[in-house]
Amino acid sequence: MRERSALWKKRVAQAARTDKTRTRPLTDLYRGDHWTQSKRLLQWAEKAHFNAELWVASAGLGLQPVSAPAPAYAATFSTRHADSVATSTASSAEWWSHLQADSGRTTLADLGKRGPVLMVLSEVYAKAMGAELRELGGLATEALLIGGDEEIAGIQRVASDAGLRGALGGTLTSLNVRMAAxxxxxxxxxxxxxxxxxxxxxxxxxxASKPERHNREPMSDEEVIAFIKRGIASAPGASRTRLLRALRDSGRACEQSRFAVLFNRTMGNQ
Structure with a gap:
């Protein structure tokens, strides 16, 4: 893992040096509803009279301010994703530790020493960053975690609640951010x-929380394949996970393993 992460960081650095025209601030690099809502957190923080900064917890770059420049990259802690950097919770935590090991790297505890910290993390990212979260919890500072996977001493946690989606709107991928707002x-x-x-x-x-009822419409193999083709045509490079989420958000049903088989079949025939 140490060698892989070292090679990864070397390649990211080389890409940034080799073609600076493709390097841009993280705030301009990311896309999607989750990121759109994340940027709006600054507005709500200012209205609440906080002098806020926005940072990114990246599986490819570590903890970075949104102003940090970076080349386009693909990395995630979601183990079923094609761009996953790890295969287990333990290896995700090890990968994060190596990303953050460089001298001068900012940690969650460093941010906690500056003032209150509001964190929005999925279960997989919270598990990967567990050691840093516990270090932050050891400080006498205000720390709030929206999402996550477990209670951590010294950090107030608000677990993700899908029942709030009706009140907050958006997709499940942006739910935690909307809860934070x-x-x-x-x-x-x-x-x-x-x-x-x-x-x-x-x-x-x-x-506001209302249990969601899913009465999704079942689809034939041909309908699922047609959906995948349309999704790839409109968003080249879209992941299997993203397309399955979009399918389910549209009110239709397809079991995850079946969708994976049809996705691989469709992509293999292109």
């Missing part, structure tokens, strides 16, 4: 984790 809207005392803020948000969430 909603939380900031309830920060009326300039405190991220105060009792007043927490009570205000949870009172709203209890009334």
């Amino acid at each position: 909603s939380w900031l809207q309830h920060c009326e005392d300039r405190s991220l984790t105060s009792v007043a803020t927490s009570n205000s948000w949870h009172q709203w969430a209890v009334g």
Whole structure:
């Protein structure tokens, strides 16, 4: 793992040096609903009277400010994704440790020493960053985690709640970010984790959360393949996971393993 991560970092650095015309700030590099909503967090933070900075937890670059330049890359901790950098929780954590090992790297604890920290993390990313999260929890600072996978001492956590999607809108991929934005809207005392803020948000969430009922329409193999072809045509390079999510968000059904077989068959015939 150490050799792989070292080679990865070397290639990213070489790509940045070799063709600077393809290097751009991270804020301009990412796409999708999750990232669009993430950038809007700064607006809500300012309205809540926080002097905020936006950072990215990247499986390819480590913890970086959105102003950091980088070449286009493909890396994720989602183990079933074609661009996954690891095959297990343990290897994801090891990969993250190597990414962050360079001298001068900023950690979550470093950010915590500057002020309150609001983190929006999926389960797989929270597991990969577990050691840093525990280090942050050891500080006497305000720290809030939206999403994640477990409770960590010293960090207030709000677990992801799919029942809030009806109230917050958007797809499941951006749910945690939208929850974070909603939380900031309830920060009326300039405190991220105060009792007043927490009570205000949870009172709203209890009334807003509604269990989702999925009555998706089943599809034939031919219909699924046609959907995949349309998806690839409109978004070349779209991953299998992304297309399956889009299919389900459209109200139609396809079991994950079946979709994987049809996706591989479709891509192999192109």
